[in-house]
Amino acid sequence: MPDILYDLFCVPIEVAPEVRAAGNPLFTEQDPLPVFGAPTPIGLNWCFQITDVRIDFHPGNTIGLPPELGALPEQRLALRMKGCFGLDCPSEDLIRDLLSAVEVLATASGRQDPSHAVTPSRGAPPWTPVILPTRKLTCFCLELFAVAHFEWGAIGAPDSQWLKLRLDGLEVVDLEPAEMEDLVECYTRTVLRLGLLPRLSQPIESMVLNLTDLLRKQGLTIGQRVTLQPAPAPAAAPHNPAVESDQLMAFINLVVEEL
């Protein structure tokens, strides 16, 4: 994606120079939003951003949760963020320019078998949609509130331990009608649970700031395997991980085994 397009998004992104240097994309590109009913595939650019994320560990004192989520329970954290959606709404001039061609296609297809007129034949490559040129996105942002907690769990290998962030509840404030609010919340909740939060899981080693990397190497040289495991709760600690006193606390045991 050309850099110039990044300026069109709903919320500007502050980019670390290393990301620029590596040529990493700032966005994950998705298919354009289709214009339903068009006689030929036409797509509109759009974007969805979650931004301005703020975290407040229990006891909550910087994020005021909406009544729907209630008071922040013990061992939980509150999240406040903005969910922004932007759509490239085509200008009147552009619509006018396209309209005559679309009308030809629409009426031509109307006189023929519609299935042959608007879709490629079996085995032929799908038509490339016409993506309307983007000049400006029309955006709106909703304020989202969430309650979440941390837990330990394996990812992939059963003996691996990761700290995972789990979503307990999400609320979009004052969106009408209620069914639309429910739908927006459902979609955002799904994006968070299946799209964003799994990427934030942290291996147990990083919770001790990788201090034990050297130990693991040195242990191997003398025939010992050094691993990290969550301390059992409540035997070793009342809660593990614990979210309390405005902190996230992880209690971890260093386990040394003779090889």
Place this chain on the structure above:
Amino acid sequence: MAHMTVAVSEGVFRRSFDLLQRNLVFEKADSASFGSFTAGYDVKAHLEGGSVDLRADGTIRVKELDLRWDRLRFTLGLNIPELCVGGGCVDMPWPIPDICLPRVCIFSGDPDISISPDLVAFVAQEVSFTARLVVRYFDAALPLPSPDLCAPLRVEPPPAHNQWHIHIDPETIDVDLFDFPDIVGDLIEDALTDAVKALIPGGWVRDLILAIIGSVADLIRTILDIPDEIEEWLSDLFNVSFGLLDSIGTVILDFFSRCNPLYRMDDPLEIMPASNGLIAVRIPVRNLSVSVNDAEMVVQADVGA
């Protein structure tokens, strides 16, 4: 409040120290001439056991680490002044021919004798020290010092990127003196005596030489300038003349304080690995500090810009 805090229990600290100290190897060889004799050593040792105590005053006390000798070879060469007997003739009246004794010289070599016993089985020493934890920043852009005194002591090669290092910095190191038991004195004395006796021919020459030098033991003590017990002389040789105590102390100091961090942390610290063509997510670590109380070691740091 610091952004990040890691508290390491005394048990984990002890385990960390144990893993690190097992990698310390002291190895040295040298020799010196003391006039009438030469002495040398070829030694190798490592550390084992001991106890580690975190203390409320911010120090750590490492007690009674066993200095285990893997090799403790001592070489002693004696350069005994040459001694010649015989060679003269007794004039006899004619026609009896003169009687001439053959000339026999011994102790003509340099050294004349050399022994090289391994004393591993006879020495046991302990090391104790009090230390503080210090934080050092390793800047990978700076060249290593030249000469690099840490090169032979480093457990891991220098990192290719910047790191915070937490070192144990001993303040005073107490190494037990070399204290060889009586049996070592007897062992060396017997070996030297046997070696000297082997150089002395038998018969009248032997009688003559022993008459001149007195006992072999006296000869050895004279050459080595040993006023008292040979084991005490040997201990003094290792402790003072060879300077091995200072060498051991220096190696322990450099190993922990300069060359091998107990803990280290990358800066920036990777919190998400690279994947699918995206670079890793790293955060800069600033203001790293370390402290100790009687229960744990506490590392604190901020996430910097």
